[in-house]
Amino acid sequence: MKNYKIETKCVQAGHTPGNGEPRQIPIIQSTTFKYATSEDMGKLFDLEASGYFYSRLQNPTCDAVAAKICALEGGSAAMLLSSGQAANFFAIFNIANAGDHVVSSASIYGGTFNLFSVTMKKMGIDFTFISPDSTEDEIRAAFRPNTKALFGETIANPALTVIDIEKFASVAHEKGVPFIIDNTFATPVNCRPIEFGADIVTHSTTKYMDGHGSAVGGCIVDSGNFDWMAHKEKFPGLCTPDESYHGITYAEKFGKEGAFIYKATAQLMRDFGSTPAPQSAYLLNLGLESLHVRMDRHCLNAMKVAEFLETHEMIAWVNYPGLESSKYYPLVEKYMPKGTCGVVSFGVKGGRAAAEKFMKSLKIAAIETHVADARSCCLHPASSTHRQMSDEELSAAGIPADLVRFSCGIENYEDLIADISEALEAVKAGN
Numbered sequence: 001m002k003n004y005k006i007e008t009k010c011v012q013a014g015h016t017p018g019n020g021e022p023r024q025i026p027i028i029q030s031t032t033f034k035y036a037t038s039e040d041m042g043k044l045f046d047l048e049a050s051g052y053f054y055s056r057l058q059n060p061t062c063d064a065v066a067a068k069i070c071a072l073e074g075g076s077a078a079m080l081l082s083s084g085q086a087a088n089f090f091a092i093f094n095i096a097n098a099g100d101h102v103v104s105s106a107s108i109y110g111g112t113f114n115l116f117s118v119t120m121k122k123m124g125i126d127f128t129f130i131s132p133d134s135t136e137d138e139i140r141a142a143f144r145p146n147t148k149a150l151f152g153e154t155i156a157n158p159a160l161t162v163i164d165i166e167k168f169a170s171v172a173h174e175k176g177v178p179f180i181i182d183n184t185f186a187t188p189v190n191c192r193p194i195e196f197g198a199d200i201v202t203h204s205t206t207k208y209m210d211g212h213g214s215a216v217g218g219c220i221v222d223s224g225n226f227d228w229m230a231h232k233e234k235f236p237g238l239c240t241p242d243e244s245y246h247g248i249t250y251a252e253k254f255g256k257e258g259a260f261i262y263k264a265t266a267q268l269m270r271d272f273g274s275t276p277a278p279q280s281a282y283l284l285n286l287g288l289e290s291l292h293v294r295m296d297r298h299c300l301n302a303m304k305v306a307e308f309l310e311t312h313e314m315i316a317w318v319n320y321p322g323l324e325s326s327k328y329y330p331l332v333e334k335y336m337p338k339g340t341c342g343v344v345s346f347g348v349k350g351g352r353a354a355a356e357k358f359m360k361s362l363k364i365a366a367i368e369t370h371v372a373d374a375r376s377c378c379l380h381p382a383s384s385t386h387r388q389m390s391d392e393e394l395s396a397a398g399i400p401a402d403l404v405r406f407s408c409g410i411e412n413y414e415d416l417i418a419d420i421s422e423a424l425e426a427v428k429a430g431n
């Protein structure tokens with residue numbers, strides 16, 4: 001699959017049926033797998049042989065879909081998880097323990113921010129949050145001797161900031177730690193962070209990859225490029241024997257290419273069980289088959305909507321990284337020249353009340369907390385997810401009271417613009 005273009009990989013990678021075998025990925029709806037002798041199964045338990053024994057750890061349907069995403073990102077190994085939250089948790093917890101520290105962009109998904117700043121902090125892992133626009137020196141300054149990873153989002157949800165992947169990766173490498181990047185919004189169709197030096201890529205597959213609002217899921221892809229053994233003292237979990245696995249040293253046994261995913265599967269999946277259902281993996285694969293087609297349309301629609309909004313008298317401001325007026329446009333040209341994502345945020349003149357009125361008047365876009373769906377949807381954080389906050393608190397958090405997050409689906413953009421236009425007229429007329 002390596003030499004095919006991304007569109008061909010979206011359709012074909014991960015599953016190569018033999019003669020007379022099903023063309024579609026079979027849904028292996030089985031928790032367990034049968035063996036002739038205990039010795040056969042023992043080899044699997046010892047990680048001496050590869051194969052399946054219990055679907056909490058691995059399932060062939062899930063693995064086929066993980067292999068497709070691995071091919072899309074250009075990685076060496078990948079695993080599916082039950083959600084994007086599980087993916088980011090595993091990606092960090094696989095290399096950071098109590099007493100360790102991680103540097104993260106502050107511009108990240110709210111759920112990830114809570115995971116890091118509240119729940120993982122309770123587990124003894126400390127995070128320092130920095131601006132996604134930090135200079136190299138500012139990134140360096142956040143590091144401590146016990147820092148184990150640098151984390152950011154390619155295009156952040158919901159702030160739509162774009163990260164300078166090469167800059168973040170180079171500081172991480174200078175400090176001897178991997179750069180972990182959540183590539184949910186750009187998807188590998190628009191940006192492949194590994195090509196720019198990222199070491200581990202995570203996804204909430206719930207968004208564009210599934211794309212139809214049908215299954216929550218996550219994925220971790222390892223680039224296979226980070227040399228754990230060269231930084232042995234920082235990563236004892238990968239570089240010293242695992243007593244819970246008969247003294248296996250992951251980085252020795254599976255090399256740079258396999259150690260991270262093997263350890264996350266063998267230890268974390270074993271102990272936390274954040275396993276996706278094979279049915280969900282099957283649905284995810286259906287989404288992946290059209291990811292490249294849908295991303296083109298999401299981006300076209302978002303660009304048209306953003307351009308329309310930029311010229312509208314009722315709109316105070318528009319934030320879309322694909323616009324030439326965006327301060328992130330130079331980074332977009334470098335890292336995602338084909339397009340960014342389908343999400344546009346903007347302010348409706350008249351603040352909170354005007355934004356609420358605008359949303360109520362929309363007919364095509366539904367009000368949802370979801371994004372990245374084939375169907376357009378939108379959210380006004382100040383009157384829903386963040387309604388407990390005052391206007392002042394909202395602006396301090398970078399979510400002004402007038403902000404509407406609009407996720408452009410794959411409908412016809414003229415219809416979307418007409419719908420938005422009518423809703424803005426309703427706000428203007430005050431009825």
Ligand SMILES: *Cc1c(COP(=O)(O)O)cnc(C)c1O
Binds near residue numbers: 156204205
């Ligand atoms: C939604 C989202 C997540 C969390 O994913 P779930 O599948 O909802 O658990 C993580 N990162 C980003 C960028 C997201 O948009």
